[in-house]
Amino acid sequence: MRITNLTLRNWRTFKNLEVAIGERLIIVGPNASGKSNLLDSIRFLRDLARDGGGLQSAVRSRGGLSRVRCLFARTHNKGWVEITITIGDDEDPKRWTYSVSFAGEKGGLNRPVVARELVKRGDTVLVERPDKQDEADPERLIQTTLEQISANKDFREIADFVAETRYLHLVPQIIRDSSRSGDLRDDPFGGDFIARMNRVTQRTRDSWLRRITAALQIAVPQFESLQVITDPAGRPHLESRYTNWRVKGSRQDEGDFSDGTLRLIGLLWSLVEVGRRATPILLEEPELSLHPAVIRLLPQVLASAQRGSGAQILLTTHSPDLLDDEGIRPEEVLELEPTSDGTVGTTLDQSPEVMELLDSGLTLADVVRARSAPPGIERLAKVSLASR
Helix, strand or coil: CCEEEEEEECCEEEEEEEEECEEEEEECCCCCHHHHHHHHHHHHHHHHHCCHHHHHHHHCCCCCCHHHHHHCCCHHHHHCEEEEEECCCCCCCCEEEEEEEEEECCCCCCCEEEEEEEEEECEEEEEEEHHHHHHHHHHHHCCCCCCCCCCCHHHHHHHHHHHHCCECCCCHHHHCCCCCCCCCCCCCCCHHHHHHHHCCCCHHHHHHHHHHHHHHHHHHCEEEEEEEEEECCCCCEEEECCCCCCCCCCCCCCCEEEECHHHHHHHHHHHHCCCCCCEEEEEECCCCCHHHHHHHHHHHHHHHHHHHHHCEEEECCHEEEEEEEECCHHHHHEEEEEEEEEEEEHHHCCCHHHHHHHHHCCCCCHHHHHHHCCCHHHHHHHHCCCCC
């Protein structure tokens, strides 16, 4: 099961966006075009459904309604912020439809409240709000039915599915100094990454680390082994051994690892951790700090993980090297373009210009490199930064 379609209205940089999604979606575009915002719409649904989440928490953690509502909204879609997904598979792409719209509460409180919520199984409507109970008790509208165990029984499959969404954007500096993220559990930036590894049972962890080590031995020169150890204070650490002629200095911990090695360990662990769960995996620029030769193989690494789990992968990238893979199809690449009325997005197969360039012999990497560059970027080199 996977997300087969995503529709956004007034969400952050998007006034209107609708995209069909297959097993993989690669999101490209210039800086500030909304790549991270698109991934965050799916994270938002996860935050509605997960334990300790809900509408109030999900909006508050993003800085409030004014931070998630598109600046171009005005009266579009009644000013409501809307996220709609369909969930299914190739045989039944619309098994489930979940849609939530929310707006600010009237009367000065300005809490986010449900403006509309719709749940469908196929063509059968299971939930449509506001309903008579909401009219009798408007306080109910501060919560979605998705977040309520007592209300989502008939469609809990949706709640469980989106709650399993994994998001990864590891920051090596945070992994090295976990105190930067406080006590946040499942921190997407890596604050509890090593602790999360340590929470896995020893037998399972050893099995996973053997598979990860096999990959690291190929990608990282002289890499020999990886394990999780605990210091005298009870804090877990990564420890690796490198093939080295020196007796001293052959062991390293996370403080010694390069940024690229830490990010690659995080990516590989997350792919192994998913196991056989068919869940969305959201990856933010997985190519950062990696060698181009490794980047070019990432699509194959991700495809291998998907074959074992059935997971759906959505990732953002600025690297044409990542698109330099013959297995990537134009319909799997979503190109975002900022406009004066919000960001628009189309998959490359919908662009006659792109398809003509591909038919002429250019690669996807060549096409995206040229199209995603900011107009007039060559003038950047001529800007004088010297003091006068």
